[in-house]
Amino acid sequence: MLVEMAIADAYGAGFEFVAQDIIRTHNDLSGYRAHALSGESACYTDDTQMSLALAELMLSDKPWDSETIAAAFYDTYHRDPVHGYAKRLQQAFTEAPNAKAFARLVKTDSFGNGAMMRALPLGYLADEQKIMSRAELQARVTHDHDIAVNAAKCIALATHAGLYKKATLDTLPDYLTDLGCVFDAQWEGPVRAISEDTLSAVLMVLSQSRSLSHILELSVNFGGDTDSVAAISCGIASCYDEVEKDLPQALIAQFDHPHYGLEYLTNIDLRLDALKR
Ligand SMILES: [Mg+2]
Structure with missing residues (x-):
């Protein structure tokens, strides 16, 4: 999951x-x-870094509460400051001397796509209600808005449906609707970095292809927030048996992220997989 997400994110x-x-x-x-x-x-x-932060928190024995989640984001950014964060978050990371100050400083009135882009690992949990409550809790740490919360739940449930074989990509929209998710799975044109656009674009792409390479290409074709659409779409698609895992060798070979790169993410993916019951 994280490996495919990282490659798509870097390409997008x-x-x-x-x-x-x-x-x-x-x-x-x-x-x-x-x-x-x-x-x-x-x-x-x-996208990948915040997913990694939540994945590592899931693999730890720490509690799933706002303070610990904020600390996971803060610490993960400071051990490896990557590019691409929204200005609001970037500023809070930079100005806060520690994680507690970050949690106080970060503005949470946003329905940007930041809360959904990191919700994918939650799908490894076995219980749908737990997935939704944890998706909401992590969302509200930086995006205290119902639109962002809905999108985060959708994304976490979308990986869950594939990992636990509860849906195929064809039946995914029905599965999500049955669990109370709200979305429009039609999209065209550039994607703004907000939850509704991103969710529609991701679901649209997932309805159109059964190949990771093609899903990556289609995600970028929309334009706009291409890294988020690509990262989320490929991360979700990697959880479905019917999807051909055919990301190009060139992208795997040229990937260049020191310390927390593909080897590190592969190990986290394996440990996440072991959570599956
Ligand atoms: Mg990004």
């Missing part, structure tokens, strides 16, 4: 908010592009 980051003609010319999965603002290339962004 090179196309984040670029002009559509750059996407048309370069979205061929042959290699990574540098991010237009940070200049970073071939490494993941906030």
Whole structure:
């Protein structure tokens, strides 16, 4: 899950908010592009890092409460400051001298896609009610808004449905609706970095392909917040048996994220898998 997510995130980051003609010319999965603002290339962004923070918290014996979750985000960022965070979060990470101060400083009035992009690992839990309550709790730490909470629940349940074989990608929308999730699975055009856009774009892509490579390409084709759509779509798709796990060798080989790269994420993925009951 995290490995596929990281590769898609790093690839998508090179196309984040670029002009559509750059996407048309370069979205061929042959290699990574540098991010237009940070200049970073071939490494993941906030989507994967925050998912990793929550995954490691799930694997620890620490409690799932607001303070511990905020500390997980803060500590994970400071051990490896990656690019791509929203200005609001980036500022709080930088200005806060410690995790407690971060929790106080960070503004939470947002329905941006930050709370949903990190909810994927929660799908490894066995119980749907627990998944939804934990998805909500982690969301409200930075996104105290019902739209962001709904999207976070949807994403966590989407990985769960694949991991526990409760749905196929064809039946996923019905599965989510039955659990009270609200969404519109149709999308076209550039994706803003907000929950509703991102959720629609992800569900649209997942309805259109059964190949990770193709899902990555389609995610980027929308334009806008390409790294989040790509990371979430590929992370979810990796949990489904019917999806061909065919991310290009070139992207695996060129991935370049020191310390917390693919080897580290592979190990976390294996440990998450062992949580499955
Ligand atoms: Mg990102």
